[in-house]
Amino acid sequence: MRSSNDDAGTAINGERDGASGDDRKARLAQTNFWDELLALRDRQRAERAGGMQVLKARDLPVETNRQGLMRWYMHPEIKDTVLSTYLCFEQQIPPGSRSGRVKFQGGQVIYVIAGRGHTFIDGVKHTWAAGDVINLPLRRGGIVVQHHNDDPEVPVRFLAVEPNLFACTSVDRGSGFEQLEDAPEYRRPS
Numbered sequence: 001m002r003s004s005n006d007d008a009g010t011a012i013n014g015e016r017d018g019a020s021g022d023d024r025k026a027r028l029a030q031t032n033f034w035d036e037l038l039a040l041r042d043r044q045r046a047e048r049a050g051g052m053q054v055l056k057a058r059d060l061p062v063e064t065n066r067q068g069l070m071r072w073y074m075h076p077e078i079k080d081t082v083l084s085t086y087l088c089f090e091q092q093i094p095p096g097s098r099s100g101r102v103k104f105q106g107g108q109v110i111y112v113i114a115g116r117g118h119t120f121i122d123g124v125k126h127t128w129a130a131g132d133v134i135n136l137p138l139r140r141g142g143i144v145v146q147h148h149n150d151d152p153e154v155p156v157r158f159l160a161v162e163p164n165l166f167a168c169t170s171v172d173r174g175s176g177f178e179q180l181e182d183a184p185e186y187r188r189p190s
Contacts, residue, residue, distance in 0.1 A: 051082035057090070067100040068093060073105065076164055089165050093149040093156040101146035107138035108162040115156030117149045134158075
């Protein structure tokens, strides 16, 4: 069924012309999504079992990437930490240098550990020094950010933290996720 407001080839229910909702329904019916959720929980628990609680700078490499010099404490691809709910990295900017310029959604908090400089946020200059906190606003369309070290002799170091929206809460959601009783209609596969 099509509406006069539909895009070319898109029906009200999101299906393309000629595509059958019955095909999708049949494909979805082949999976028990509750069991998949429990399996995901078990995989997440296994990844976090014995996870690191104290992450030491001396044990982490400094990575040179398009944004500069970074040491990653927490990242969606680092799986051996107890938490995976944040991205956390230290960035270093050599004397008189700058970071890369990046556009992203924002929502990042930065604590300046050492040095002094400024950050352009959407073209507006904000100065800072050691001990300051920089709040990068969260905006639907994103923000453009670049950090500069204003000191010709002292490196800048800051710690940046933002929510890991890729895997924010895990299935356990901090309180556990257990099947305590099956519904009477459920029959275990034989």
